[in-house]
Amino acid sequence: MKNTIKLSALLLLFIVHLPAKAQDNKLKQHIQILSSDSMQGRLVGTIGEQMAADYIQSQFEELKLSPLPNHSYKHDFSFTYNKNPHSYEISYDTIKGQNVVAYIDNGAKHTFVFGAHYDHLGHNEYNLSTDPNGTGFIHNGADDNASGVAAVLELAKIYSSNNIKESVNFIFACFSGEELGLVGSNALAKTIKSEFPNTSLMINFDMIGRMDSTNNLNIGGIGTSPILNDVVKSKKPIDFNIELDSSGVGPSDHSSFYYQDIPVLFFFTGLHTDYHKPSDDEHKINYSKMNDIIDYSKAIVDSLAFSPNLPFTKTKLKIEKRSKTYKYSLGIFPEYKNYGDGLHIQEVIENRTAEKYGLKSGDIITKIGKTDVSDIYSYMEALSKLKADKSYKVKFTRDEKEMVVKVKF
Template identity: 40%
Template sequence: MKKVLFTGLCTVALFIGAQAQDTIPSASRIQRTVNYLASDKLKGRGTAEKGGVKASRWVAKAFRKLGLQPLVDGSYFQDFTFDRNSHKDIPSRNVIAFLDNGAARTIVIGAHYDHLGRAGLFDGKYPVGQIHNGADDNASGIAGLLELARYYTKNNTKEPFNFLFIAFGGEELGLQGSKYYTNHPVMPLDKMHFMLNMDMIGRYNPERGIGIGGFGSAKEWPEVFKGIQQDGIKFFTDAAGKGASDHHNFYMHQVPVLFFHTGGHDDYHKPTDDAHKLQAAAEEKIIKLEIQLINRAMTFPELHYTEVK
């Protein structure tokens, strides 16, 4: 009888341990995500290319597996078109999912899934026909988005804020997805606690550290950041809320922002930005740092937007 009870307790403990492990950000899972999104199969996830559409469907499927809600008429997709130079009515889409905690305010977590594809829409700026896999830019950010989505849906805690997870399309062609979303939000922007954006978080340089922009976009950020540290990760802050990534459009609509970026490198916007160069173990730690900041920010009932002069 005691042996059966002990065996049962061990089984329960192992199950709980496996659940906890499944929740924690994982370097191996990050690497698998990037391996797929930055594979030649997706041909660089170009906007208006088959690989970009496949990537959007894959992200939607991942959201569905996590049990997140679709918000656009029962769909995860917010479709839109835009013009760029001589190219008209270019189709793209955002992939949007919601974690409803019954709260009054919502935290937005975002990253763009598109990359240059085979560069056909860039008017010769990049080598046309070559696959630009975009492992760091921005398969790494989507990996971070999915790890945070997993953490907040599986941590057995009902947070005091809702979460809106958005994978943006058309970022490389002028922040088109976030521009469309902030002009056509599925939830009121004045009910957003803040927006956290990840763009190129997969090539950590320990000498530089990771930059966190938007530090000046909310009155409370200095207090939120007090005492925050993560083993193996150095970070520095930048006040700017504006920038060349999707947080910019939220900031312009008076939503406080944070922007995570590990910096430029020789493979930026080149066909050599491949998955094997990802530093997944460092990215795992960066996501753990983000969780600390998100959790600290949730101790404030509201963040107050400030304009960075």
């Protein structure tokens, strides 16, 4: 009898300390609401974005999470954007957006960030749809990126209700303005770096809802700290096939934190035929696999939290293109924000064309060959006109001084 009582007590103790798991029903609720037609595609600066932000805030409040110290849940930002990006006629909109942020203060020295963007394309007002007939139709963005937001909210629920005082603080950040150039995360990353200088990890979820039968999961950023590679591999679910990328830079919000010298990880289940189309709808989400991805990310975080002072490592840049590709490139990572005076170089890739011809971070490209460059779209247009074994004049400004270099691609 005593042995039976002891065994029962041990089983009860084991059950009580089982790690919290992601739940289908809450994930489905989040994605159904955020990707419903009522949200009108969640375009930054619209009523749909505000409705989505209100919903996210309500979930943080329901969990009794706090805003960041000296802030509200919503963090405002504004920027200008060329509303005719594929035209040489320049016309700018001034857009106001909101990030939504919550905080768990464990009184720890170091802080980890979970992040995902919640904005999407609206009715294709800015011509970013991959559907040639998409203008005027709601782009609900269930995978892109209601899925990532659902993951952040689920992790917020798990960490706020596990009755454990973790060895790190947590920030849960939902960004807007990603689709128009990582604008919201760029603003928030600077705030977090300033106010939480010991932030030592950012995990970004962008399109994690469409894992297929191959169980492929892309994880970027593993080279941004020497600790990440081994932990990511050791915690991998046995049936997952993971594709690892060392670069801290890619076409999503983790890039903004990488540029603040914060180690990053980027979870992404890959592109699909519904990417940036009105057909990216909720019923296509694989909730079971989403649960597994969230549990996997939590296992990684729990392991890293034992020694949370992750050293930052600069990585070689790798430019990912989500749609159109080009035979030739300068070998730069551009700023996606539209400044109106040319394409701003964020960083020059090592041993590539731009470095060879003396271009530097901070330079502003204004013309390639005969094509004027005012933003990312006219830059891509210029690249599409390049031909092999020909030299082209590249005009740029550096410290307000106009300069020209002749480049052979």
